Amino acid sequence: MKIHYSILFLLISTVMFSQEDAWVYFNAKPSAQTYLDSPLLMLSQRSLDRRTNQSIALNSTDVPLEKTYVDQIKSKTGITVLAKSKWLNALHVQGSQTNILALKSISFVDKVVFANKALNTTSKKVLENQIVNTKDKLETAANYAYGTSANQIQMLNGHVLHQQNYTGTGKIIAVMDAGFPGVNTAQPFQNLITNNRILGGYDYVSRNDNFYAGGDHGTMVLSTMGGYKENALIGTAPDASYYLFITESDPLEAPFEESLWVEAAEKADSLGVDIITTSLGYFGDRDNPDYNHTYSDMNGTTNFISRGAEIAFSKGIIVVAAAGNEGTQTEKHIGSPADAVSVITVGSVTASKVKSSTSSIGPSYDGRIKPDVMAQGNAAVVSNTSGNIITASGTSFSCPIMAGMIACLWQAFPTKTNQEIRDMIIKSSDKYLTPDNNYGYGIPNFGTITLEIDSFVNKDFTVYPNPAKTNITFSFSDEINNATVIVYSILGQKVIDKKITGQNPNLSIESLKSGLYFYIFDADGLYKTGKIIKQ
Structure with a gap:
């Protein structure tokens, strides 16, 4: 039986690897002016208000992809469209190398970029060592030790915000993850359900509306922000509202997950989301090793997901990303989108503020301080899908703990821009004057910020x-x-x-x-x- 399974896997792998992943970039948006003249055709009023409040002008990146272009690509022989991005004016496609290369001859195609860099004739061949164990969400170690969430909030002086009734009210957080089973039924989430604070979501992997499905990682992530169970777990932003987006495929490690993330971020933007939190990271360990990133890609501008994250910030959104859990691996550096310039990259510390050994380090390849800040990720208090309060470890949890506090802070300073809020957080951190690439700027003090x-x-x-x-x-x-x-x-x-x-x-x-x-x-x-x- 094992032999049969091995043969089946080999056949599946052969078929899968004969197909290449690539991004097809368009060179125009012919309908741009129509949308710019009527912005509600592409963005919600809340999204437009966020731009107005931060003096952000509309531009062509807000305009949807040209439908006729998309339809023509879909109609081509052997081409499957897996995702699309209006921000980057691109489609993520899959097909044979020959069929994908044929798309370059189409008049509206600007360029084709293969996920396998060796196939890009204008790119240098990748010589760096391949990376392993880089998917942050798969590095979660959980146990059933009960406790309270006081330390992970008080470490950041977040309780000072809560005591002033800044609990995230009026702020919307989009959570990008692998799934959210149990959120609609487990007790710690009933405060969100009862008060209609789950505003919606979507499963981009399966292309359906059932986002209360998939892996349980997103459920635990959400609980650190929106969970509410007295004397057991109080999230950092219990009164914020949430969109839940599945962009991560548990069985696969493939480039299209980055494209799904960008597609979901664009949807979040159009809905008027304030904060995106993502406990996902991409570096290596792909099913096809030809698709692995290398450290030289971690410059904030190379990887598709990082470019999308940077555009999200340009729209007035704060993006918070987990640093990763590769601190004990041969390649210890942060992945994407944590490498993006404006992303608030969060590393992990223990309950006593010591860097977790597994927390990934900086700098970015171009020498910037990363991670940006730290929060408790070791033995973080979370809820599982059954509503049991457990502990779990990883930057997967320090990241949303931080994102929830940012929502509360932004509620306290509603007229501040995303850049101003980001600067306030960095400057409040305990290593602001002496940052390094283990702790970044350190642990923020939301209590001192509120004194302002x-x-x-x-x-x-x-x-x-x-x-x-x-x-x-x-x-x-x-x-x-x-x-x-x-x-x-x-x-x-x-x-x-x-x-x-x-x-x-x-x-x-x-x-x-x-x-x-x-x-x-x-x-x-x-x-x-x-x-x-x-x-």
């Missing part, structure tokens, strides 16, 4: 320059004559306690070492808190 809310609302109070080398100036109302400023280290030690006046509102910080500090400004009728960065 009053200052953000009240323009009569400012602290500048910040960062500073020698002196900080406090600008406040002329009606206040005297104030007390107390400065604390990140360990809570009082390092400065001084009175200032309206005539002399300067505070010397020359005696402080470089780093992050917190201040309290206390005057009659005005109480402010915030952070100071000493350069």
Whole structure:
């Protein structure tokens, strides 16, 4: 029987590998002006509002693919269309090398790029070592140890946001994963179901509307954000709303999964999603090793999924991606889309803030700091498909834990752009001044960011320059004559306690070492808190 199975697998593999994957890029969108003149034909009002709020103009990437072009490609002999992207004006196709190459002669085809780089005559042959074990979602180790989710939230000072009723209300998160079975039935998700916070979804792999199916990885991921079971599991964004998209095929490791991800991201954009979280990573370990990426591809611009993620950011969306779990492998670097410039790439730490040994490292191939930030991924508290509260490990969970907190932060600062929110998170992190390629900029402190809310609302109070080398100036109302400023280290030690006046509102910080500090400004009728960065 084993021999029969082996022969069957060999036959299937031979047939599968005789087919090549490729992206066919178009050179135009003839109907562009029609859509740009009537944007509701291609985007929801919420999506248009997100652009308006962030001063983002519509452009040709928002316009759907030319249908006549797509239909002509579909009609060609031996060609199967697996996915499409309006952002990149491309189709992902499968067929024989000969049939795919024949598409280059069509007038509206700009270029054809094979997933197997050796078939691209204009590309250098890949010589780097092939990578193994790179699919982040398959690196999950779960056990049935019960506990609470307090540590994974408090590590980020996320409870400070929650205590101010910033729990994700009004924000929409799209989750890209392998499946979401049990979300419609398990108790920890009933808060989402009852309050209609699951807005919809789609299975891009099977091309149907049943997204409560597939692998259970997405279920656990969602639980870290939207789960709600008192005294057991509270997600980081329990009151956010969610779209659930299946873009990952459990049985296969193939290039079309990246294209499905981009297609889903485009749908998320059109629906007005604020945040995309993805605990998927692509590097090597493909069923056909000719399709593996190499470290040199991890430059933020080469891989299809990373280019899609960057476009998503340009539309005003925050994209959060897992760094990967290859820290103990020969090739330890982050994969895609974690390599994209604007993606917030999240690594994993233990409950005691020590980097998880498995968490992938940076830099990106072009030398940028990656990961960007860290959160608890070891023994993260999650729900399984039956509603049991268990623990699981991997950047698969540090990523959504972070994404949920970002939703809460953005709720607190609704007029900030995605770039401004990203910068606030990076600058709040505990290694902001001394980043490295194990921890990135470190663990964000959402508590200190929220201390800025009053200052953000009240323009009569400012602290500048910040960062500073020698002196900080406090600008406040002329009606206040005297104030007390107390400065604390990140360990809570009082390092400065001084009175200032309206005539002399300067505070010397020359005696402080470089780093992050917190201040309290206390005057009659005005109480402010915030952070100071000493350069």
